[in-house]
Amino acid sequence: MKNLFNNDLNQAELFKQPANNENFDEIERALNSKREQKVLTISFVFCIVLAILGLIFGVRTHSSAIIFDALVSLINSVLTLFSAVTARLVYKQGNDNFQFGFGGLENMINILKALVLIGICVYGFFTGLGALVNGGRETEQGDAFLFNVLCFIVALGLFFYERYWARRLGSGLIGVDSLEWFSDILLYLGAGVAFGLSVWFNPSWAHLVDPALLCVLSSLIIIAPIWVLIKNAAQLLLYAPQEFCDDVENIMQAICDKYGFIDYRRRVGSQGRFYFLVLDLLIPAANDLRVSELDTLRDEIKMAIENKIKDEKELNIIISFTHERKWARVD
Numbered sequence: 235m236k237n238l239f240n241n242d243l244n245q246a247e248l249f250k251q252p253a254n255n256e257n258f259d260e261i262e263r264a265l266n267s268k269r270e271q272k273v274l275t276i277s278f279v280f281c282i283v284l285a286i287l288g289l290i291f292g293v294r295t296h297s298s299a300i301i302f303d304a305l306v307s308l309i310n311s312v313l314t315l316f317s318a319v320t321a322r323l324v325y326k327q328g329n330d331n332f333q334f335g336f337g338g339l340e341n342m343i344n345i346l347k348a349l350v351l352i353g354i355c356v357y358g359f360f361t362g363l364g365a366l367v368n369g370g371r372e373t374e375q376g377d378a379f380l381f382n383v384l385c386f387i388v389a390l391g392l393f394f395y396e397r398y399w400a401r402r403l404g405s406g407l408i409g410v411d412s413l414e415w416f417s418d419i420l421l422y423l424g425a426g427v428a429f430g431l432s433v434w435f436n437p438s439w440a441h442l443v444d445p446a447l448l449c450v451l452s453s454l455i456i457i458a459p460i461w462v463l464i465k466n467a468a469q470l471l472l473y474a475p476q477e478f479c480d481d482v483e484n485i486m487q488a489i490c491d492k493y494g495f496i497d498y499r500r501r502v503g504s505q506g507r508f509y510f511l512v513l514d515l516l517i518p519a520a521n522d523l524r525v526s527e528l529d530t531l532r533d534e535i536k537m538a539i540e541n542k543i544k545d546e547k548e549l550n551i552i553i554s555f556t557h558e559r560k561w562a563r564v565d
Contacts, residue, residue: 236360266403274317275400277411277477280392281311284385284418291381295374298365299448303421309354310414313347317407340506341466348459348466351414355456362448366526370441378444380427386422389415404507404547410462417455424451472510474504481542482511489535494518499563509543511551516562528555 291297320343323336365371396412399405428447432440479502486498488511496516503510513535517523523531532553540549556562 247334256474266405268381269399270403270405270408272394273405273408274411277392277396277415278311278315280388281307284388286309287381288385291377295378295381296371297373297378297444298361298371299421299425299444299451302354302361302391302448302452303385303418303425306351306354307418309350310347310411313343313350316343316346317411320407337506337508338470340406341470344462345470347410347414348463349461352456352463355452355459359449359456360450362445362452364478365445366449370439371444372441373429373444374430375433375440375443377434379426382422382426384427386419386426389418389422393419406466406506413458413462417458420454423452424454469505472505474502475504478502478504478509478543482539485535485538485542485553486513489531489538490515493531494521497559499564504547507547509547509549511539513551513553514562515555516552516559517555517557519557521556526562 243538285304287308288307289302292301292304320336322341323339385424393412393415396415400409400412428443432443442503481499482500482502486500490498496518499514500513501512536549536551536554539551543549554561
């Protein structure tokens with residue numbers, strides 16, 4: 235068994251390569267963190283601008299739908315600041331008090347944002363429903379239409395901009411922020427169509443357009459934050475994705491067959507932009523491997539699993555070897 239691991243690498247070369255990889259990873263994390271903060275800062279600025287314009291136009295046109303969206307943008311601006319701060323912490327390696335890093339912060343911020351948006355949507359729905367029951371509301375349809383067209387164009391551009399960077403960086407923070415812009419797209423599109431038809435045809439029910447629009451859009455927008463809430467709550471509890479578990483299972487079965495290991499146990503969790511994996515391998519007592527040989531095997535396992543990762547998540551892995559079942563915790 236030992237001959238399988240014999241190689242010409244000396245100890246200096248063995249320990250030199252991981253150090254270089256770690257330095258490269260640190261540089262990459264720092265660059266990604268700066269990119270992420272830049273994207274979130276741009277989103278924050280546009281949120282503030284649209285919120286201020288929305289409040290001005292909402293009061294001017296007497297439109298509760300526009301005021302509602304302005305409040306959503308304003309709250310999103312504050313929450314985006316939290317996201318920017320979180321983006322700095324997520325890439326850090328942790329400290330004496332938080333030794334496993336800050337990966338869970340991303341899920342916590344996303345849950346907070348989802349809960350706030352759900353609350354706003356519920357409030358908006360019942361506000362619109364109350365206005366409908368009381369006979370509707372008169373609004374300045376023309377100005378409201380022009381405002382929604384302008385905001386629709388801005389939101390559409392920012393949505394595609396953030397989707398690009400979310401995929402490139404594997405950032406859940408930017409991904410959730412892009413969903414909020416997508417919600418704005420729906421809002422502006424629906425409002426623009428409704429106000430446009432009202433201006434064009436000037437129907438007798440024009441005074442019902444604004445509150446009805448508020449009810450409909452609140453019901454549609456709430457879908458995205460509910461999905462975000464469920465997904466991030468599962469990850470906060472270290473949910474184990476089935477596809478990743480299957481990949482690990484196939485790789486480890488091949489490793490056991492290749493080297494004659496008895497059994498193994500895996501524990502998998504996904505949180506934010508990280509996969510957490512703990513592997514305990516039960517090896518025959520006759521295989522008295524050296525530490526350098528075990529490290530070589532660890533590299534082989536880690537590389538095989540990383541090659542199977544289909545998204546941009548990082549892998550945090552712990553691999554242990556034992557001759558006794560009680561330490562491997564296998565049946």
